């Protein structure tokens with residue numbers, strides 16, 4: 023005999039109430055592992071015309087749109103709650119938390135994550151960045167051997183090495199400051215990539231970097247040779263672009279919250295330094311409080327990952343409060359640009375929402 027389906031009382035639930043209040047939700051239920059789970063569908067965050075903060079614009083593999091964590095942070099947390107991302111990457115969740123005045127914990131096994139995220143909590147003045155770049159440029163150059171000619175023009179590589187020696191000296195003398203950390207963040211992000219905005223010839227971004235041998239093959243295939251890139255100019259240009267729509271209130275929020283942000287580089291399965299029950303919202307992985315887990319679709323939507331994630335979370339003592347589908351319908355113009363990820367003309371983000379008391 024079939025086990026009767028359990029239906030969560032989502033009418034009375036806080037999620038249902040708040041999702042209703044957005045006025046954009048269509049509701050039905052899905053059956054997963056013997057449970058009837060509410061499914062809310064609508065254009066929840068991509069419909070918002072409000073542009074994301076430019077300070078997020080750091081290239082990183084598989085990062086999500088800032089509007090996604092923003093939606094859940096605004097929906098489920100209040101000022102000074104702690105927002106956690108165990109797979110933080112470029113730090114989209116924690117930066118968005120900071121912009122909204124929440125505390126945050128960022129964790130990622132890749133040390134690049136902290137280098138790229140932490141400096142953006144202390145937004146610098148462009149004039150000060152410009153001044154520091156010119157001071158570094160003027161400093162005496164140490165002769166150094168260039169070995170990455172498949173990625174960089176020799177003069178560009180010398181400039182990179184000069185900057186690297188500067189950082190090493192500052193660190194050794196314990197004089198490294200926020201501006202140095204900002205410059206390292208921008209330079210690390212500009213090191214390798216696809217366009218003329220990067221120091222390298224066309225290659226993969228830093229967190230997907232290829233080996234020298236593979237780059238030699240890429241150069242042959244694309245018949246390309248590294249051209250000279252002025253790293254000082256590119257760092258300044260990227261700094262201006264990152265800061266272009268950050269207003270005084272956002273900069274102040276980030277600065278205030280910078281004291282309350284923790285950066286960990288643990289395996290997410292063993293983050294013992296986080297106190298049990300201290301986190302109010304996690305955007306991606308289970309602890310107490312709310313968990314907004316972007317599950318995505320694989321094999322053109324034929325495999326729905328929530329069907330695998332939900333039973334695991336239920337076994338770990340979470341309630342699945344619902345599945346949220348953010349459905350974005352594209353215009354003809356976006357289709358011309360090839361934006362039709364799953365179905366022709368639509369793009370769906372699938373989020374499983376869990377809760378634990």
Ligand SMILES: C[S@@+](CC[C@H](N)C(=O)[O-])C[C@H]1O[C@@H](n2cnc3c(N)ncnc32)[C@H](O)[C@@H]1O
Pocket residue numbers: 082083084085086108109110111112113114115129130131132135288289290291
């Ligand atoms: C898809 S990226 C996250 C991107 C992030 N949502 C953003 O918007 O920037 C996944 C991250 O998980 C990290 N990671 C993978 N396995 C991990 C583990 N076991 N513990 C901690 N971090 C891990 C990777 O280093 C990578 O930065």
